[in-house]
Amino acid sequence: MNTPLLQTRDLTKAYRHKTGFFANPTSQLAANSISFELAPRERIGVVGESGSGKSTLGRLLLGLTTPTGGDVWFDGVNHKDRSARDWTAFRKRTALVQQNPLSALNPQMTIGEQVAEGLLVHHVAGRAEAYERSAAMLERVGLSSAMMTRYPHQMSGGQRQRVIIARALILDPGLVVFDEAVSALDVSVQAQVVALLRSLWQERDLAYVFITHDLRIVRHLVDRIAVMYLGRIVETGDIRSVYEQPRHPYTRALLASVPSMDPTIRNIEPPIKGELDAAKVSYGCAFRSRCPYAIQRCASETPVLRTVDGQQAACHRAEELARSVASQTDVAQRKEMAS
Template sequence: MSALLLEARNLTKVFRLRSGLFAKPSGHVAVNSIDLELMQRERIGVVGESGSGKSTLGRLLLGLTSPTLGEVRFEGVAHTDRRSRDWSKFRMQTSLVQQNPLSALNPQMTIGQQVAEAVWVHRVADRAGALDRTAAMLERVGLSSAMMNRFPHQMSGGQRQRVVIARALILEPKLVVFDEAVSALDVSVQAQVVSILRSLWQELDLAYVFITHDLRIVRHLVDRIAVMYLGRAVETGDIKTVYEWPRHPYTRALLASVPTMDPRVRNVAPPIQGELDISKVTQGCAFRSRCPFAIDRCASELPELRQVERQHVACHRAEEFPRSIVARMEIAE
């Protein structure tokens, strides 16, 4: 059985807001009481609409943002207990891949310099060794080592994203957070990057958190999935179980909105109506104003995340939904 790599308990982040000089400070709860465990070499997908708190959660896990409440432990050590030397080791063992590769890369540095930079900074190898390591990593992500002397503007979007992935994996970290890593790419390039990520996961001793709004992509890349809505986890479970029998109305709506190429299949459920409503967070179920199955209890009582068969669901009516409202999707092994 794999060992526990990362653990988050009651993880909460509140951003303080102020609209004017004499205005009373207010707060936006971006992440609300999240519990998460990630084993070595495990792959977890975090899905939800923009504004659901996915990216903030990723930054909290990596210690790039400090939590308001709760804690994160990596290999048993809490982020709050780390000293400067511990943080340096932690940064070698973890990495982040962001959505926009062009903004993540320095336009004045060559590709080779940027991928090799972490090797130099952490003194893993000398200059020659770092460049050799960089060339090998570029080949592993499907790029020619001849591209080392190019600048970011001389590459396509798909090539730049591969460079960012190569930079994130150059030190062979134990944990990588992919934050919308393929959402800006066209479909054909997405498929290539997904194939690369699957191959690298098999080759490396790697666990990752894959953050996305695209349920069509995530099913090929993860073992477990967590669905977030306005900062809270509303459904979690292994990817096949959740896709075959979504128990939360929000998960069911997200899956129903995924397009299918099969002309014999129609999505029978309507897309999600309305917009994210932050005002609904303070009491009851935050999804109730957009949920066609809401009852009076949903407005007054917050549904806790509880076990329903093989997954955990935050819905008062989770047991009432039939097995599937969407076409079955093939889950890649």
């Protein structure tokens, strides 16, 4: 494997909460001892329910949130050791594509001004060249250069999302974090944006982290997948292996919840019951109250992320969950991934 472009070790973020004037503050772990690596041009998907810590992880990777503990390295440099100049160079090589493009864009600036802004701020090009390159980038993401003079409110949601992608790629970054980048779009527009991202990745020296709760989308866009639950990575592996043989009950339940258009495929996996319970993070398996496979050991011993047949899963019964997911998605997903 190549030298990692991005690496984390025991990355942790705790948020403190205080419910009343006299109440003792409590803390919630949004990211809990996360360790993984990302090689140049590699694509990893981070999936899980809302509240699992996906967006917090993305912001920690980009240095937009200060970790409570642990380390992040990019190109071999620890975030903790970066000087102001190092951070400027880091910002030039990384980008974030946010979920809501309307809130991410400045309503008082034209589209051309916003796409060109990175080139001007980092002194990569003069104003004339910056606007010329911005027009070309808009054309590349499927928008007319005539939209340079428009404002965000004059565009559709899909068009605004393409603008955000153009702005993120204008500096030719080595790493992009897509935070629920297509979840707010219509299904037909989602398909267009997915095709665009695949095309852009093929032609650019780009690695990315794709954060989403939509397992229908992520399988078309990544090489590896990491499943998060209450701040922890509970399963990770290459996309095909995890989809065909999930080793964690939470992954199985997520895959079983993906709807299929094939009426002959029925879901026989139990659905996820209950809600996320942060109180169970401190001991045992955090998923145990919602898990149909939970045993006594799950309540007393926190499972560690360990290797099981080439994948990693944080489950005491990972070896017992070796069979393929016999769910409504299994046959359809295999056909799609083989195509």
